Amino acid sequence: MAPTSLKPVQELLQSGYVPETYIQKLEDDGPVPLMDSPIIDFSLLSSSNPEELKKLCSALSSWGCFQLVNHGIKSELLDEIREMSKQFFKLPLEEKEKYSSKGDSLEGYGNDNAIRRGNFNWNDKLHLQVFPHCKRQLQYWPEKPQIFRETLHDYSIKTELVTNVLLKAMSRSLKLEENRFFELWGDDKEDIIHARFNFYPRCPSSNQVVGLKAHTDGSAITILLQDKEIEGLQVLKDGQWFRVPIIPEALVIHVGDQLEIASNGIFKSPIHKVVINPQCDRISLAMLPLPNPEKEIGPLKELITEDRPQLYKRLKDYGQVYFKYMASEERQINVVKINN
Template structure:
């Protein structure tokens, strides 16, 4: 049964005590997060002939499952505009935002995903939009206030597609594959999917007892994340230790998705990550989620399977069905398509 939840922003602004449903269970005496320390990747240097930059990218995606890229081609002014319009939307009066509210338990639109959460709830509101294929756009959810929202998202999406091609080519070259090898997975905007998820995290006085987004992996091929310019909040899990991802104001974060881990036969890792909450400042982010068409067969690349590296994952279509079915299990959704020898 679908149960609607108030926007978290409304709970915060009403001054109410944080409802018990948002309080996270204690997870023992875990160490405080450490600051992640890895080199940024210069996107302009990612070419087949630049072995040093390719090696840096490969190392980051194997070790952390993510990388911060600079010199990616999107002007700083555009990134700032995207952040500003995100803040402007979430600062609109509630009755204005509710014009774009999600229907039932559907993903698209404004609201939160707490209706489908297992256990405690996320201290997060979102605006989720299906950008590609164009025929799948539900424009009733695309804000017309701020007035430039639609045009800006359209342009930003086009720029992200260019970055995706550069990254997919570089990832393939870093594994000594043909540079087009991964491009087959997301090349047709009339079939392959791009979703935009705008995240808003209100401040919370009980910040150490709630979480913005609970630990999870992305079911994508690749996620391109734009962080808040000032307030940190993204953490990556590595070796049972949480690491804080530092803010580099005009960098973009590349996150390996489950489908890329499968295709690379486990070489690139889909990282467990979460979003934390600040006690005094709100925070925004924008995740661009690249997802192959459900009609495409997904499975490890043949060149990456050998006697030393046996096939780790099945071949199948529509990873989304496995991802959704295994959310209640509490395990990594990718485990559902592992080959257990």
């Protein structure tokens, strides 16, 4: 039997108290304002609208994230994904445990607390690799609800298309040839996309737990589908936390560490966290495009100048660095910084 601290968070709630390993010392800084990062229109990016590209560059270099609308994914599919996520996490524990993570595998059902030091996240997850198709480990893909596999397949294809257009638009926003970022992550035979379903159970001690501690993402970018009703995501900017508002049809796009590296620090990988609601469960789905670990990632040569010298080392398999330093108080990306 798993130690209490490593049980799914949902199951801990049955006991009626929060284990000490989850209790955090949280500072109350008063009300958290809403962020005012730009909303980007995907249809205008596709047509290379210069004003939208300028807005995109500004959002990525200041906030590191934005809300994407008119992305072409039907609201019915977004709602279906949200509903099937809720249905999966509502299944009996013995059904969900058929898909439990094994050994050091990222994939499967459970939580990440076994690889963390310090206090734990109030979060359960289902983590699946969706690209390339030949690398899918279907033993971790739930058969209940029945629509799960087909719906995730459809959604992953749609978000891959969104990723490809975004990476090209991000290149153009920096006045680069449009395939410069796409070359790093655009090969669907090699490159990887993970899907991470997050479940944040309600908690009566919500002011003492954190859904996900402050962190950046180790991906190229992150495409996040938020809960349609329950807020929880917060982003740090200039030392101040901001709430990310819910726009039901929008996708939240984050710069990941690997895009910050490739852009030589022009685009910012934002520090973000998830807070817990005392009365309502919350779900989200993050799609995480990653380069093949054998590809060398580093600042693009066009973005290295006298005014902006090379800020980061070139390296393969940033994921190894990211997980090795996950428990550190510092951002993992600092490990690959060059001290100019």
